Every structure is written in C-alpha cells, then in structure tokens.
Amino acid sequence: MSIGTPPPPKLEDEATLASELHEAKLEIRALRAQLARTAPTIDDLQRQLVAARKQGERYRQQVAALRQSSSWKITKPLRAIRRREANGTN
Structure with missing residues (x-):
C-alpha cells in the first residue's frame, strides 16, 4: 500500500453501503409511484x-359591460337614493 492511497473498505462498510443503496432504491421506487x-x-x-x-x-367583462350600459347610467340616481335610505341618511 502506498502513501496517500486509502485502505480498502471493510466488509462491514460494504454491507452497510449496499444496504443503504438498496433502501435508497426502494425509496426512489416508492416516490416514483407516489x-x-x-x-x-x-x-x-x-x-x-x-x-x-x-x-x-368573463364575469369581470360582464360587469364592465353592465356598468357601461345606458340602463345602468340612467338608474344611477335611483341606486344612490336607495343607498341613502338603506343607510338612514336623507
């Protein structure tokens, strides 16, 4: 063995790594299924x-079209009166 070369892995380390790899593969499979x-x-x-x-x-466009209609503009004073009466302001 030369200087700077790591020692060969122990069998326990290999078994642990193999087990962790297997668990990781199972987790990947489960996540893919999910x-x-x-x-x-x-x-x-x-x-x-x-x-x-x-x-x-579409609703915003309908409201905008309604507010631009002549009937909305014509009835504006009536709506204002009704609001005042509802608020109790005369």
Whole structure:
C-alpha cells in the first residue's frame, strides 16, 4: 500500500453501503409511484384553475359591460337614493 492511497473498505462498510443503496432504491421506487398517482390530480387542479380564471375574466367583462350600459347610467340616481335610505341618511 502506498502513501496517500486509502485502505480498502471493510466488509462491514460494504454491507452497510449496499444496504443503504438498496433502501435508497426502494425509496426512489416508492416516490416514483407516489408521483405517478399524484400527477393526474395536479393536472386536473391546473385545468380547474385555468377554467376558474377564465370564468372570473368573463364575469369581470360582464360587469364592465353592465356598468357601461345606458340602463345602468340612467338608474344611477335611483341606486344612490336607495343607498341613502338603506343607510338612514336623507
């Protein structure tokens, strides 16, 4: 054995490393299975989120269109009177 060369690993160390490697492989397999089960749920939730955002944007557009309508503008004084009466302010 030359200077600077590490000693050969002991059999116990090799057995420990082999056991740890085996456990790590089992954990990787379990995590991959979990990912495979979870991925469809994530995809579904992402689709639902996109749909909800689109629906929210449609509602915002409808509200904006309503507020720009002539009937909304014409009834503005009536809504103001109703608010004052509801608040008890005359």
